[in-house]
Amino acid sequence: MMRMGFIGVGLMGQGMAECLLKAGHALVVSAHSNHKPIEQLILLGAEEVADATAVAESVDVLFLCLPNADTVLSVMNQIMPALRIGALVIDTSTSLPERSSELAARLRDRGVGFVDAPVTGGPEGAAAGTLTSMVGGYEPDYQRALSLINCYSESVVYFGTSGSGNKAKLIHNFITTGQVALIVEAMRCCDKAGLDRAQLYEVLSQGGASSKTLSKLMPSALAGSYDGHRFTLENASKDVDYMAYMLAQLKEQSRMIEGLQQFYHQELEHYPKDTFLSGLLKNK
Numbered sequence: 001m002m003r004m005g006f007i008g009v010g011l012m013g014q015g016m017a018e019c020l021l022k023a024g025h026a027l028v029v030s031a032h033s034n035h036k037p038i039e040q041l042i043l044l045g046a047e048e049v050a051d052a053t054a055v056a057e058s059v060d061v062l063f064l065c066l067p068n069a070d071t072v073l074s075v076m077n078q079i080m081p082a083l084r085i086g087a088l089v090i091d092t093s094t095s096l097p098e099r100s101s102e103l104a105a106r107l108r109d110r111g112v113g114f115v116d117a118p119v120t121g122g123p124e125g126a127a128a129g130t131l132t133s134m135v136g137g138y139e140p141d142y143q144r145a146l147s148l149i150n151c152y153s154e155s156v157v158y159f160g161t162s163g164s165g166n167k168a169k170l171i172h173n174f175i176t177t178g179q180v181a182l183i184v185e186a187m188r189c190c191d192k193a194g195l196d197r198a199q200l201y202e203v204l205s206q207g208g209a210s211s212k213t214l215s216k217l218m219p220s221a222l223a224g225s226y227d228g229h230r231f232t233l234e235n236a237s238k239d240v241d242y243m244a245y246m247l248a249q250l251k252e253q254s255r256m257i258e259g260l261q262q263f264y265h266q267e268l269e270h271y272p273k274d275t276f277l278s279g280l281l282k283n284k
Helices: 013-022 035-043 052-056 069-082 097-109 122-128 139-149 164-192 197-206 212-223 233-250 257-270 277-281
Strands: 003-007 026-030 047-049 061-064 088-091 113-116 131-137 153-160
Touching: 003 013, 003 052, 013 026, 013 035, 013 061, 013 122, 026 035, 026 052, 035 047, 052 069, 061 069, 069 097, 088 097, 088 139, 097 113, 097 131, 097 164, 113 139, 113 164, 122 131, 131 139, 131 164, 139 153, 153 164, 164 197, 164 212, 164 233, 164 257, 164 277, 197 212, 212 277, 233 257, 233 277
Parallel strands: 003 026, 003 061, 026 047, 061 088, 088 113, 131 153
Antiparallel strands: 113 131
8 A cells, every 4th residue: 555645734634644544545644833634634644754754755745735836845954865766745724836836847857846835715615525626737747646646636737847836826716805805895895884784795796796715715704713715814825926936927917906916915914814804703
């Protein structure tokens, strides 16, 4: 049986790792500052080792689910010498496309496969195994990875060369972070106009303004819990900045990206970086 490793068992990674265990795969995880997810995975059969390098040297397939491109690069620089020849790295992080391409080339020179395979669907989708995965990489590596990605994905789309999975993810998040910004500003306008948010949501949810983003944001905000959209402000701002960088690299002009960057950068001045996006609907 192939041994899997998972580095980054946070909000998304824990659910994905649980899906791999439930599918019968042997899984190795490393000690984490928040040990609660590790404890849950151990109960399901995972093996805990001392650190990321110990994970890398003991597995055939390594999953990453890390917060940003710099963290991915830092971890990969640390563990790359420990990876076995013939191993496969499946990076589910939302990262910079060019960073994914560079890592793929470096790993290929060492006889290690790599696919960038970011996901969408939130922590609930990760736990339920209903994520959508966007994959880029050398096609034989994709074919090796597919059955494993299917363990936590309802839909898998292969976009082609290394980095293309992250290109697709950034475009996806360009749209969804834009929707969040519009909804937040619309609700603030609603308050100023003296309208009832619940009544307005009833109208929006049944009309052309209805969307998955709206249904994630609004019900929890109306209930006062503000945890319906469990994606952090810091990650949203990071993804918008990555999209701006990708547009600049492509020499593609956008009339929207600067305003979106300004929105998220300003929100970070008023809310803690780990605020879920639903929390932006709290009155300041």
